Amino acid sequence: MDEPPRDPFLDDPSDPAQALEALDGDHVDEPLSPDEREDALNDLEDLEIFRVLLEPDGVRGVVVDCSDCGEAHYVGWDLMQANLRQLLDVGATRVHEPPFDPDPHDYVTWDYARGYADGTMRAADTSEES
Ligand SMILES: [Zn+2]
Structure with a gap:
């Protein structure tokens, strides 16, 4: 029985196939660190709460x-939800949305939304207790 042909790059540290594998490995790595992923997931959850509370207003x-x-x-x-989902999927967001003419009064800051949500939940807690 013939021996199989010896891999010419065996034991060769500069094996181009190995370099290629290392490159591929980088690409399949999670684009976000676990912490960043957690942050984005939390933001997405918060955003859904904010939307439910504030959109009717x-x-x-x-x-x-x-x-x-x-x-x-x-x-x-x-767009905000799409951005966060894209961040989770590919580790990047579209930085600039298409230009339009927003009315600043229709938008709130993240901090305002959080304060509003916290206040609403606290009010709900209190009314349940009394
Ligand atoms: Zn910008």
Whole structure:
């Protein structure tokens, strides 16, 4: 029985196939660190609560201070949720949404939404107790 042909790159540290594998490995790695992923998931959950509470009042989304251009971006609920899902999927967001003409009064900051949600839940707790 003939011996199989010897891999010419066996024991060769510069094996191009190995370099290729290492490269592939980088690509399948989780794009976000576990902490970043957790943050994004929490944001997504918060966002759903904010939307349920605020959308009936005519709030159309959140205003986000953009670290890239230093301007405030008015981001609708759908786009904000899509951005977070994209962050979870591919580890990046579309930084700039298509330009439109938002009414700043229709948007709230994340902090405002959080305060509103906290206040609403506290009020709900109190009314259940009494
Ligand atoms: Zn920007």
